[in-house]
Amino acid sequence: MKYLRLIFRNIGRNPLRSSLTSLVTIVLVFVVTMVWSILWLLNIVTTEKSENFQAMVTERWSAPSHMPLSYAEVLGRGAARNPGDVKPLDSMTWQFYIGTLDPKNPSSKNVIFSIACDPDKIAAVKEGKFATMMDGLESLPDAQEAQVLADVAKLKDTPRGIIVGQNHLKTTNKRIGERFKLTGVSITKGLDLEFEIVGAFPPGRYDTMAVFNREYYNNELDAYPRTHNGQKHPLADRSLNLMVLKVADSAAFTRLASQIENSPELSNPAVRCETMASGLASMLEMFRDLIWAMRWMLAPACLATILLVIANAISISVRERRLELAVLKVLGFRPYQIMVLVLGESLLLGTGAGLISAALSYGVINWWMGGIAFPIGFFDRFMVPADAFWWGPVVGGLAALLGSFMPAWTARNVKVAEVFSKVA
Amino acid sequence: MILELLAVAVALMLLLWGIGKIPLSYNLRNLTVRWKTTLMTALAFTAVIALLTVMMAFVGGMKKMTEGTGRPDNVLVLSDGATDEVISNLPIGDLSEIENLPEVARAEGRPLASREAFMVAIQSAPTPSGGRPKRRILQLRGIEDPRLTAWIHDLELLPGGSWFSEAGVQEAPADGNNGNTPAPMIQAVLGEGVARELGRDRTAEQLAAANNPDRLDVGDTFTLGDRTWIVVGVLDSADSIFNSEIWAKRSLAAAVFGKENYTTLVLRAKDAEAAKRLKTFLAEDYEKAALNPKVELDFYKDLSETSAQFSYAIGFLAIVMSIGGIFGVMNTMFAAVSQREGDIGVLRLLGFNRRQILVSFLLESLLIAMVGGLLGCAIGSLSDGWTASSVVGGHGSGKFIVLQLAVDAEIIATGILLSLSMGLLGGLLPALSAMRLRPLDALR
Structure with a gap:
């Protein structure tokens, strides 16, 4: 619990950076949700059924x-x-x-x-x-x-x-x-x-x-x-x-x-x-090439961008907190605990932003836009399914976890003597 | 327009550099010292711009195809109410009279008119092992005189091919297994795109023995309906809708697909003005049959409704993804400002004014955007020439096409401009915050 509180406090320490990172995730998970909503329905209608054949x-x-x-x-x-x-x-x-x-x-x-x-x-x-x-x-x-x-x-x-x-x-x-x-x-x-x-x-x-x-x-x-x-x-x-x-x-x-x-x-x-x-x-x-591009280009490009932005934000954060991380080590934190701390911050940001994005996508697309207008075959509009409420947090969380792995590894390997010698 | 805007943007950057006073080398060194952050931010731009470049290339290819088909002096005649060739049904008796109207050009004593029957055929494509049966939609144009039709549509054959014969068929090799004489093969001329599409069905052994591994070529065969078809020629039709069509003798194709009447009559008028007059006459004054004539160029332009829809979709995605890019660069630049508060204080004490600080940080953000954007455009440009299949349509008509993605200067300019806009918008707030720092506060 104490650990979780520490994660929350670290996120709240630089609200601007946390907000900007969350906003990028929200926007790009929105695009991924749109793409997956289209693919989701196409997948359902083209999957052989066991009932009502x-x-x-x-x-x-x-x-x-x-x-x-x-x-x-x-x-x-x-x-x-x-x-x-x-x-x-x-x-x-x-x-x-x-x-x-x-x-x-x-x-x-x-x-x-x-x-x-x-x-x-x-x-x-x-x-x-x-x-x-x-x-x-x-x-x-x-x-x-x-x-x-x-x-x-x-x-x-x-x-x-x-x-x-x-x-x-x-x-x-x-x-x-x-x-x-x-x-x-x-x-x-x-x-x-x-x-x-x-x-x-x-x-x-x-x-x-x-x-x-x-x-x-x-x-x-x-x-x-x-x-x-x-x-x-x-x-x-x-x-x-x-x-x-x-x-x-x-x-x-x-x-x-x-x-x-x-x-x-x-x-x-x-x-x-x-x-x-x-x-x-x-x-x-x-439309196979179009569907292929949506599945293998558009969605991955959005995921890669989220990953890069989060990796960037977390590595800046780690760089700024080298002294603090060294102090934590001196206080008895083990390297893996430092790593989990950094990963936890990132995961929380990504999952939270993903959930907000899913809720926004569901509301904005289904109620305000009346669906995603994408005429393809017999289909004209696609609605965001309720499944998006788990896609969003999972996509945001996973991208955040992957993006923050290297910065977290750097944080884990912070050398106390090196940091304090520079301070001195 | 886009190119002009890009020129203005680059000029503005140079102007900023000119009035900046703070040496650009300072910014460059900051970017290289924090190369990981710079690289990751630039790569985020790269991903967004590369993706948008590919999407724009797709729409570009589609547009090129719809706008590159048709001539202003050709009039395409469909039956009344038919918005598409496939549902048109022309009365045979009236065609000669229409072909001999004075506006129709003549050569060697005969009118330049092509009678055509457009059909959409369904082909059973090879089923992957364990997969479900696949089928493919193909477009077939039954014609009478291929040379005349090709001349009217401005098309030629690729070297090595020939037009189909008067009979339109040729004998099939005897079936060695049971001694039966197979039905003659229907001779077909293929658009390059459809030849590539059909070429995908070949097995590894067929590919190894093929003259052309990329597409079907002269002498290759395929099955359509209950007949075997042999390729006698491939159209040089890369930027035209005809790229996705199969041409064969009308009477033979009609027998296979049950299309009794012509669907389309294409008339070459003496010039573009005569074509307009001819169209008006056939639409308003011709009394023997109700017709739907269109200048050929306009007919194919109408098919660009789909590319307009895709353009809107790309525009929407570009805006949404740009917002992501803006927040990303903003993050990096705010971090840069907070890490360099001391630098800012020193610069101010050295006599650089607030505006110069603003310009310095803006330039830095723009440089990251420029590098990311250029890299994105370079990666996206690799898609130039890729082939993709899609459907184009509009105003009740539609066609299946195999298009080539086309990256042009305008697309590159759009990508760079978008990247610079993201850099500018994302860098502005951090630059303003840097500008507002007081020297002593910054140094404290």
Whole structure:
């Protein structure tokens, strides 16, 4: 305890230096936390799951994937043809709709990406449990689960209803219950849809995604020829973009994938069946160098800078306190105790600054900035996870410990006679 | 602009030196005597600046690629509503009429027009042992006459290559194992970037036997869709988006990937003004089909939205990391001031005034920043020429690219300027505190 008090007193002795060292650590741990928050989510979505195992079916050779809607029925039964074939536990169709709030000047700021699907697949209660086919919604807190279920119930009752992401509420400047119109762009050009906001996804993964009734979308596709001289919409025969299938485990997935990829009913166009994690990892492959640079350049450079700054601060401190360290030795402190004293000061500074940084990152990024805006693949924004509360202190503490090792070693080896001879 | 700012900064440093009076050798000796502290502070600058240089080189490469593609006298025609080539679907019947419009330039009696079908193909990449299946997104451009298309896009082949033949295929060697005759190989011309990307798949034995260990070259084969493709040429396309494309006979590529119609029509107008007129005519007055024409240069410029986003991200990181750097140098300089209070007292008694003390400490801080910044720029410059893959896009369109990182004078200047700014801001407070010391207090 006495020892700890001594450490605290030493830190407080030069408040300016301690503050500046802490500030550097806070700022750079903030950057590391940002980088790791992005990598953390990407790692989660690309890691194969043991529960809620999902497969993704897309067009085999071409992107963007466009399959006939008739594939939905075949895929829904896992293309099972023979007795004993594996069937998926559940399935969900994804039909993409892209519309803009400002048809005269469509830009990323006013374009909304949405999915037409069966509302029951977004969330439902099955056998008394919350069930979802949307990756990431399965681990919501109870209150948010209840809210999603309530929103889905409203969506089922409102043919033109839409559940939007948190970002859409800001983009459209609308509140739940209000209406807006989207003009189809890109592949959905010619399909203009009106929506009523019935709910919003909880903050996080689906901030930039919206979902609405597939019936509304398919009815509009069917009605298209009536207003376009009998011509079908280009998407009419290939409006299914993706199919998500739920399977029991990886063994069932392997058999199901084989059934689907070899099915004669799914040969034109041919399809690919892969695990959701594998599919997302493939999409992120386009950004592999960027992710590599974040993981192996940006974060290490920040850590190296923290290390250097702390090493510098502690070595200055040791140099200034050579006389005091010599006195401590005369008073009976053992070399390792001197070393621990110096390391302790540094560790305390680094850990404390790391914790403050983590708390600041969590608050500033999640509540003030609304997440880290970093559009990559399907993701637009990244939130700082609660795990940052242990990353911060560990990163700050470890960097401090490493940075102060050499100065602490110097302090340990202070020669009493040498110091006092200089004083004399 | 950046270069001018750097010149101003260096001029200011020289001015400070000029009015400083305290010999620079004094500062240099202080820096060398405390070389460990100096080195560690400078290295912190080095880490920050080296990282920023690499990031700026990445954005620089991306910008160079998007801004280096396209010509002001080319008009790129997509179908109405298509913001990207991949979702465009041009009606075949109308193309001849458009190609023969008076604004379109002609050579040897035929219009300079390239009919193209742009496709995004998925390739199964080799799976690492024990790893999960990998796939890769590739961009394929189906064309009719490769010479004409290359001429319109200002592209040439690297030595040793040739364009694909009229048939677009060549016979595959017979399969010795079962005697079956394999399907003919599709001839392809590759952009240099995609050739490098595909070259990564080769096994050690293939690499040992390869003509070019860095990338696929003429005669090499790869699999895409359910066909084998053979490289007949490699495009000299380092600074262009086409660097990441595979070109092949349209009818063959379309059959593999189910793309029936053309996606793009590229027209060479007589000049840039004619291109603008042509674009306006096709957008507003052409009645036979709804089209989305764009001057080619503008189309590729629009793809730079991603590089703008990356620039903002780098700007944000630069600010945050600079704050760290400022606190770091401040720490060092405050320590220098406290260690040299006696020196300051003596200097004041020798007749040096407060302003000269301020300048002396500022110069010291700037010198550390300059050394750290230069070293950081030097290390960051090593990234010049590295290749990296990414996606560029904007206004609803996007392309996968293999780019080369490019470090230019502006990036170096930005790095040094940023370093000097950190040195100035970090050194100012300690220098002010040194300036305010009273001679007798300092000596006590």
